[in-house]
Structure formats: C-alpha cells, structure tokens
Amino acid sequence: MTEVTVPEKIEDIEIRLLLEALFLKYHYDFRNYAMASIKRRLKQARQQLGFATFSALQESLLHDPALLPRLLRYLTVQVSEMFRDPGYFKAMREKVVPHLRTYPSLKVWIAGCSTGEELYSLVILFREEGLEDRTIFYATDINHEALQAAEAGIFALDRVALFTENHRKSGGKSSLSDYYQAAYGRVSFDKSLRRNVVFSDHSLVTDAVFAEMHLISCRNVMIYFDSGLQDHALGLFKDSLVRKGFLGLGSKENLRFSRHANAFTDFVREEKIYQRRAE
Amino acid sequence: MSVQPEAIVIGASAGAVEALSVVLTALPASFRLPVIVVVHVPPDRRSVMAELFQAKCVLPVQEAEDKQPIVGGTIYFAPPDYHLLIEVDRCLSLSSDEPVLFSRPSIDVLFESAADAYGPTMIAIVLTGANHDGAAGLRAVVDAGGRGLVQDPETAFAAAMPEAAIQMCPSARVMSLEAIAQYLKEV
Ligand SMILES: C[S@@+](CC[C@H](N)C(=O)[O-])C[C@H]1O[C@@H](n2cnc3c(N)ncnc32)[C@H](O)[C@@H]1O
Numbered sequence: 001m002t003e004v005t006v007p008e009k010i011e012d013i014e015i016r017l018l019l020e021a022l023f024l025k026y027h028y029d030f031r032n033y034a035m036a037s038i039k040r041r042l043k044q045a046r047q048q049l050g051f052a053t054f055s056a057l058q059e060s061l062l063h064d065p066a067l068l069p070r071l072l073r074y075l076t077v078q079v080s081e082m083f084r085d086p087g088y089f090k091a092m093r094e095k096v097v098p099h100l101r102t103y104p105s106l107k108v109w110i111a112g113c114s115t116g117e118e119l120y121s122l123v124i125l126f127r128e129e130g131l132e133d134r135t136i137f138y139a140t141d142i143n144h145e146a147l148q149a150a151e152a153g154i155f156a157l158d159r160v161a162l163f164t165e166n167h168r169k170s171g172g173k174s175s176l177s178d179y180y181q182a183a184y185g186r187v188s189f190d191k192s193l194r195r196n197v198v199f200s201d202h203s204l205v206t207d208a209v210f211a212e213m214h215l216i217s218c219r220n221v222m223i224y225f226d227s228g229l230q231d232h233a234l235g236l237f238k239d240s241l242v243r244k245g246f247l248g249l250g251s252k253e254n255l256r257f258s259r260h261a262n263a264f265t266d267f268v269r270e271e272k273i274y275q276r277r278a279e
Numbered sequence: 280m281s282v283q284p285e286a287i288v289i290g291a292s293a294g295a296v297e298a299l300s301v302v303l304t305a306l307p308a309s310f311r312l313p314v315i316v317v318v319h320v321p322p323d324r325r326s327v328m329a330e331l332f333q334a335k336c337v338l339p340v341q342e343a344e345d346k347q348p349i350v351g352g353t354i355y356f357a358p359p360d361y362h363l364l365i366e367v368d369r370c371l372s373l374s375s376d377e378p379v380l381f382s383r384p385s386i387d388v389l390f391e392s393a394a395d396a397y398g399p400t401m402i403a404i405v406l407t408g409a410n411h412d413g414a415a416g417l418r419a420v421v422d423a424g425g426r427g428l429v430q431d432p433e434t435a436f437a438a439a440m441p442e443a444a445i446q447m448c449p450s451a452r453v454m455s456l457e458a459i460a461q462y463l464k465e466v
Contacts, residue, residue, distance in 0.1 A: 034346075036364035036392040037374040079375045223345045223373050226366070230346060252358055252373050257346050 014054035015042060021058045026068055028142065029205045030075055032229040038075065045074035069145060076143045077224065080117040081159075082176075083166035084219070085251045089125060090171045091271040096246050097129050100214060106135040109213045109240065111204060112221030113139040116150030120179075121167075122217060123193045128173040132196060138210060140202035151199050153189035160187055204233040209240045216241060220250035227257060234260040241276045248273045284426070284466050285400040286349065286365075287312055288393045290386030290416070292319040292408025294436025298456055299406070300335060303354060305460035308337045312466070314354045315343070315365065315393070317384045319408070322360035329356045345373045357384035364392035380412050390416025399424030402466065404459060405451075406430045408440025414447040427451035428459055 015038075019031045030038060042054065049070060051057040061067050083089050100106055108126075110119045119139045126132040141147050155163075160176070167176045180187040202210075204221065216237050222230045237247050238260055247264060249272040255261045264274040291298055295318045303314070318328055329342040336354060343355045343363050348370045357363035361373040362384050379385035390403050390413065403420040405413040407430055421427045429451045432438035445451060454462065 034364070034366060034372045034374070036366050036372060036395065037362070037376060039395070040364075040388065040391070041376065077374065077376055079377075220375055223375075226368075227346045227370065252361055253345050256344070257348070 011054065014058070015039060018042070018054045018058040018061070021062055022071070025062055026065075027206065028068075028072070028075075029203070032205070032226050033075075033224050034226050037224065041074045041077075045071055048074075072143055073145070076146070078114050078143065078146050079220070080114040081166065082117045082155075082163035083121045083170045083172075084117070085271075086166045086169035086171075088170075088219075088248065088251065088271045088273070089121060089166075090169070091268040091273055092122075092248065093125055093129065093171050095268050096215065096248075096273060097125075097131065099244075099246070100131060101129075103214060104134065106131060106214045107138065107210075107212060108135055109138045109140070109210055109216045109218075111140055111202070111216060111218040111237075113141050113150055114143070114146050115155075116153060117155070117163075118217060118219060119150060119197065120153065120189055120193060121170075123197065124167070124172075124174075124176070124179060125170070127193075135196055137197045138213075139197055139199050142201065142203045144201065147199055147201065151194070153191070153194065154186050155189075157182055157185045157187055204236060205229060209236055211240065212242050213240045213245055214242055215246045215248070217248040219248065220253070222253055223250060231259045234258050234263075238263045238276060243276060243278045245276045246273060247276065282399045282424075284312060284402050286393065286397055287314045287402045287404065287463065288365075288389055288420075289314065289316045289404045289406065290318075290390065290408070290413040290440075291316070291406035292382075292386075292410060292412065292437065292440055294407035295319070296331065297436065298430065299332065301456040302404075302406075302460045302463070303332055303338075303340075304335050305464060306336065306338055306354075307464065308352075310338060310464075311351045313349045313351050314338075315349070315363070315371070315389065316354065317357045317363060317386045317389045319382050319384070319386075319410075319412070320359045322383065326356075326358055332356070343371045343373065345371070347371045357389065359384075362388045364388060365396040366392075367396050369396065380410060382410070382412050386413035387416035387419075391419045394419040394423040394425060397423075397425065401425035402428065402463075404428045404430075405441055405444040406456075407435035407437050409437040410440055411443040413440055414443040417444045417448045417451060421448050421450060428462065429453050430459065431455050 267275040333340040340354045432441040
C-alpha cells in the first residue's frame with residue numbers, strides 16, 4: 001500500500017477490521033487479497049445479508065458462526081468450467097504429458113479446485129493418456145461447500161454442452177459422456193474418477209507446502225491475491241514441486257511480476273505453463 | 280478543477296471501435312497519463328482490441344495483465360471475459376466475478392475501483408453504447424471528486440449508454456469525440 005494520500009475512508013477502516021476479525025476468530029485470512037474486488041464483494045455481502053455497516057456485519061460474524069459460510073460464499077469466487085481454455089489442456093496433453101510419462105509415479109496438485117471442474121478435466125485427460133493409474137491427485141480449496149461439491153461430482157446438465165465442446169477442443173480422445181450419467185437435469189461423474197483423488201482443506205495463504213509434486217495446476221486463484229500474497233503462494237509452489245516439475249496458471253495470470261520469476265522457465269508461454277528450474 | 284489528473288478511464292460498447300479510434304489515435308507520443316479502457320466484447324476469449332489499436336495508435340497499447348503496475352503514457356484494454364480493476368497501489372487486477380449488468384468486463388467495475396484508487400485525480404469517459412453500463416461508475420468517479428466526460432448522445436453510434444450516464448451524473452461534461460480528444464491533449 002504505497003502513497004495513500006487521502007485519509008482512509010471509514011468504510012475502508014471497517015473493511016480492514018472485518019477481515020482482521022475473520023482471521024482472528026476463524027483463521028480465514030483474506031487480509032492480503034486484491035482489495036478492489038474483495039471490496040466489491042463485501043459490499044454485496046453487506047447489502048444482501050442485510051447489514052447497515054461493515055462494523056455491524058463484523059459484530060454478528062464474531063458472535064454467530066453460522067454467518068461464516070454465508071460470508072465465505074461472497075469472499076471466494078466459485079466460477080469454473082471443465083476444460084476451461086481448451087488450449088491449456090491441449091498443451092498439457094501434447095507438451096507436458098510426454099515428460100510426465102517418464103516418471104513411474106506421479107503427484108498432481110489442483111490448488112483452489114473449487115467445485116471440481118478442473119480436477120475432473122485433468123483426471124479424464126490423465127485417463128485418456130494412460131497415466132491415471134500411476135497418479136495421485138490432491139484437490140484442495142478453502143471453501144468447504146465447494147470441496148463437498150467437488151467430491152460429489154454433480155453438475156447441472158445445461159453446462160455439459162460447453163464442457164463437451166471444450167473437451168473436444170482440448171484434443172479429448174474419448175467422449176465426455178463416457179464419464180457421467182444424466183438424471184433429473186443433472187449429471188453425475190463416475191466415482192471411479194475419484195479413486196486416486198485426495199480432497200483436502202488447504203489454504204495457499206496459511207498452510208504449508210505439499211511435497212514432491214510433478215504438476216501443480218492453480219488457475220484463477222491467485223488473481224484474487226495482491227502481489228505480496230501471490231509471491232507467497234508462488235514460493236509455496238516452488239517448494240512443493242520436484243525439480244523440473246510443472247506449474248500451470250490461469251490464462252491471464254503470469255509470473256512476470258513476481259519475485260520468484262527466476263525459479264521458473266516458460267514451458268508453454270501462451271498457455272501459462274511453467275517449469276521449475278533444475279538449479 | 281486544479282488537481283492534476285493521474286489517469287484516464289474509458290468505457291465503450293456498441294460502436295466502440297470507431298469512437299475510440301477518434302479519441303485514442305489523437306493522443307501524441309508525449310502523452311503522460313495511463314489510459315485504461317473497457318470495451319464490451321463477446322466473451323469468446325479472443326483478444327482483438329489491443330492488437331487493433333496497437334496498429335492505430337502512437338502510444339503503446341497492451342491487454343491488461345493481472346497485477347501489472349500501471350505505467351503512464353500506455354493504453355490498457357481489459358481482456359475479454361474478465362473484469363478489470365485498479366488497486367490502491369496503482370496496479371491493475373483482473374477478476375472473473377459474475378458479470379455486472381450482463382457485462383464482463385464491466386465499465387462500472389473499472390470506474391468504481393478507479394474512483395477508489397485515484398479519487399479526484401481521475402478522468403472518466405463514457406462513450407457510445409446500447410446499455411446502461413458506466414453510469415453508476417461515472418457517478419462514483421464524480422462523487423470522489425474526479426472529472427466525468429460523456430460523448431454527446433446526438434453524435435453517438437448508440438445513444439443509450441451516454442444518455443444513462445448523463446442522467447445519473449448531470450454534472451458530467453457532454454462533448455463530441457473530437458472535443459474529448461482535444462480535452463485530453465490539453466490536460
Ligand atoms: C475462480 S475459482 C477457480 C476454480 C478453478 N481453479 C478454475 O480455474 O476453473 C477460485 C477458487 O480459489 C479458492 N481459493 C480462494 N482463496 C484460496 C486460498 N487461500 N487457498 C486455496 N484456495 C483458495 C476459492 O475458494 C475458489 O474455489
């Protein structure tokens with residue numbers, strides 16, 4: 001926070017205090033998220049949850065734990081899609097998979113997996129490429145409701161046309177319909193896709209590294225962080241990856257402005273896939 | 280009106296390319312303020328605006344990247360399907376929050392964050408468009424002490440957006456595209 005010339009607005013003070021309270025009481029740490037969009041979403045939360053001020057919201061939050069999940073729905077953005085940005089998955093398939101094949105066993109971390117779309121995309125891709133059996137997938141998020149949805153693997157039927165189209169564009173070798181059953185306006189993904197998946201509650205802000213990952217896919221999570229926090233998360237990824245391990249980010253994210261830029265090389269530049277240097 | 284402006288934000292929708300061509304191509308190489316632009320484009324994720332205007336403008340034109348420090352004399356376009364916001368520490372940030380008024384990127388989202396980050400040192404401009412995006416954002420900029428300019432609806436390809444902006448923000452200055460270009464050159 002450089003050169004804030006005007007005195008801080010009351011609302012900004014209240015927001016800081018609210019985030020502090022959320023951290024002290026519940027250990028959810030949003031204090032270093034990108035403030036402009038956190039602020040927008042907190043304003044929505046305040047209005048829709050029916051509080052006149054952020055201070056009033058803070059007071060209720062401290063005394064009523066039932067408010068926490070409702071507030072978290074605003075603070076974490078759950079937008080996802082299977083095979084979102086097909087080019088990314090195509091590059092994974094064509095450029096990253098050949099390297100991964102050389103390992104006898106693999107660990108893949110989907111950080112900020114939300115409701116599971118990205119996870120299922122990667123598991124299906126790994127199955128198509130014959131790598132699923134040797135892989136453990138770690139799917140993590142801070143939002144429990146999202147993790148539960150990911151574990152259930154159920155999506156609205158009207159989203160499937162887009163998923164199918166994306167899968168095809170990503171170079172899918174099978175038909176997406178092989179992996180789900182449709183009923184009552186929803187599709188349920190086959191539980192066999194979860195047999196090598198470990199779901200867990202993990203925060204890129206407050207939790208520790210995961211060991212010896214070969215691939216980390218963390219898409220559209222760090223855009224919600226400020227630069228300092230992005231650096232922190234990238235440090236975590238660097239320490240969690242094996243040498244020459246891969247890191248995939250969202251299509252508008254990049255390492256360029258980070259302190260850890262030197263620890264990685266561009267692997268597929270346009271698709272934001274990086275490789276950890278061997279050192 | 281003595282505060283020295285530090286940044287310019289522009290929102291445009293239907294008819295944007297023609298309108299922006301008049302305004303942005305007029306800016307000389309010596310122009311020192313950053314210009315941050317949201318245009319409503321279909322969310323098909325192909326980024327055409329930055330490329331298009333790179334070819335037309337003297338100033339460097341970029342598609343905004345997340346957490347990119349804002350540099351003067353540069354024109355930034357919001358990428359398709361992302362909101363573009365300005366942080367208090369004067370860097371750009373992107374988000375895939377829900378569309379606002381059916382739009383992502385949203386002009387209101389950019390303008391409101393700009394009002395917050397820059398306060399009175401901001402110039403916000405609403406150009407042609409067939410919806411109401413930008414009106415609330417322009418209001419936020421003006422309420423924070425910044426300056427609001429609106430393309431004269433009479434001269435706009437689509438009048439709805441400038442009209443909505445004027446209605447919500449009666450103190451905004453209503454100008455032709457040429458006058459806006461001239462105004463910017465003189466700030
Ligand atoms: C926009 S979604 C991205 C979903 C998916 N990765 C994709 O790109 O389609 C962002 C996710 O990041 C999660 N998230 C936010 N802060 C986090 C943190 N500190 N640690 C881990 N996950 C976080 C949110 O709960 C949300 O599920």
